[in-house]
Amino acid sequence: MKTITIVIPIYNEEEVLPQLVRRLDDMSKSLTNIECEFLFINDGSEDQTLDKIKEIREKEPRVNYVDLSRNFGKELAMLAGFDYADGDAVVVIDGDLQQPPELILEMVKWWEKGYDDIYAVRVDRKGESKLKKWTSELYYKLIQQMTTEKVYPLAGDFRLLDKKCVAALRELRESERYTKGMYGWIGFKKKQLTYVADERAAGLTKWNFPKLFKLAMDGITSYSTIPLKIWSYVGFAISFFSFLFLLIEIGKTIFLGTDVAGYPTLLAGVLFLGGIQLISLGVIGEYLGRVFIETKRRPPYFIREKSGNDSNKDDSKEDRS
Ligand code: UDP
Ligand code: MG
Numbered sequence: 352m353k354t355i356t357i358v359i360p361i362y363n364e365e366e367v368l369p370q371l372v373r374r375l376d377d378m379s380k381s382l383t384n385i386e387c388e389f390l391f392i393n394d395g396s397e398d399q400t401l402d403k404i405k406e407i408r409e410k411e412p413r414v415n416y417v418d419l420s421r422n423f424g425k426e427l428a429m430l431a432g433f434d435y436a437d438g439d440a441v442v443v444i445d446g447d448l449q450q451p452p453e454l455i456l457e458m459v460k461w462w463e464k465g466y467d468d469i470y471a472v473r474v475d476r477k478g479e480s481k482l483k484k485w486t487s488e489l490y491y492k493l494i495q496q497m498t499t500e501k502v503y504p505l506a507g508d509f510r511l512l513d514k515k516c517v518a519a520l521r522e523l524r525e526s527e528r529y530t531k532g533m534y535g536w537i538g539f540k541k542k543q544l545t546y547v548a549d550e551r552a553a554g555l556t557k558w559n560f561p562k563l564f565k566l567a568m569d570g571i572t573s574y575s576t577i578p579l580k581i582w583s584y585v586g587f588a589i590s591f592f593s594f595l596f597l598l599i600e601i602g603k604t605i606f607l608g609t610d611v612a613g614y615p616t617l618l619a620g621v622l623f624l625g626g627i628q629l630i631s632l633g634v635i636g637e638y639l640g641r642v643f644i645e646t647k648r649r650p651p652y653f654i655r656e657k658s659g660n661d662s663n664k665d666d667s668k669e670d671r672s
Contacts, residue, residue: 354386355459355511356438360428361404361446362394366554368403371448372411378452379413382459388413391446392432395422408658420653424562426528426569427652429508433520435657441517443508447551450509454546458511467539470510473548490567494532497575507531509546515539526651527641529570536574572637579638582631589624 357375364371372389379387393401393416401418408414417435419428429443440462442455450471458469508530512520519537520530571578600613 352384352386353440354388354438355382355440355442355455356436357387357389357442357444357455358392358429358432358436359389359444359446360392360394360425360432361396361400362422362425362428363396363398363400364446364554365396365399365403367447367551368400368407371446372407372414374448374452376411378455381456385459388415388438390432390436391416392428392435393418394425394428395419405658415658417657418655420655423652425508426530426566427526429530430520430524430528431652431654433517436517438514440511440513442511445509447554447556449548449551450507451546451549454509454544455511457544461542461544462511462513465540466542467513468510468516468534469542469544470534471507471544471546473507474545490570494570494574497571497577510534513539524651525573525645526649527569527573527644528651529566529573532570532574568637572641576638578634582627582634585627585631589627593620 359371361368375387375389389411391404391414393404401416404414404416408416417431419431423431432443433441440459442458444450444452444455450473454471458471461469516534516537516539519539520533523533523537
């Protein structure tokens with residue numbers, strides 16, 4: 352019998368937990384020929400989330416957990432999920448029930464037909480502001496322009512991955528992660544499904560503007576070096592136009608004589624170039640920062656405890672993280 356591990360990165364979601372487990376359990380009853388297990392990755396929750404998970408585990412042995420040593424963010428919590436999941440396939444789903452667990456049944460159908468990465472795209476986002484929708488659309492357009500691999504816009508992390516894909520994702524150990532780009536990069540046979548996102552079942556979103564901005568920057572800087580290269584083109588264009596400008600000024604002086612003006616143009620030129628230089632330095636800094644963090648070769652996360660059943664296979668995993 353094949354097994355599916357459902358990985359749920361979870362951070363301060365005590366209110367949603369009972370409802371979530373109920374929905375997942377109902378869903379798993381319809382999977383007759385496949386065994387489901389649930390792997391919660393507790394991402395340093397400050398509320399009772401972990402205790403609640405342990406409580407549920409007492410009655411429901413299919414529930415397992417990995418407790419990270421602090422809040423590492425959803426991207427790294429998912430990596431921990433990939434490391435510790437050992438099903439024939441892994442489904443990643445948010446803990447806030449914005450993604451309908453019932454869709455997993457359809458994912459499984461496609462998996463059985465031989466697809467490796469079945470991902471769900473949300474077609475409508477209830478309860479999200481126009482501004483958030485608009486900025487995320489713009490961002491995905493931008494990022495698609497900058498990379499050669501296909502980034503699948505609006506395809507979140509809600510997906511079923513065959514163990515081949517999970518093994519591939521485990522190999523990508525960078526700690527400044529942008530998993531959405533990795534799914535495209537690793538390749539394998541993909542299938543797209545759609546769903547309508549629900550509002551959170553309870554609690555508040557864990558994302559705030561700084562976190563989203565960091566994720567957006569990680570997305571760009573980990574998948575493209577275009578921001579680094581663009582400045583040589585900008586420099587080239589500016590030099591070219593300044594040279595034309597110079598020729599015009601020389602001609603004007605020869606044929607029309609001089610009047611010692613030019614102070615505003617000089618100032619404008621200096622300020623403009625100063626601005627460009629600062630921006631390009633900032634871009635280099637952004638990449639250098641990433642290089643700095645990655646060269647430390649720190650393990651991407653630490654775990655404090657996990658629900659254990661078999662200990663022999665875990666040693667290798669301890670090394671890996
Ligand atoms: N999450 C996490 N660590 C974090 C932030 C979020 O593990 O630092 C989890 C969270 O518990 C939820 C999922 O990631 O299961 C998605 O988070 P959220 O619903 O807040 O994001 P949104 O749906 O607003 O993008
Ligand atoms: Mg959510």
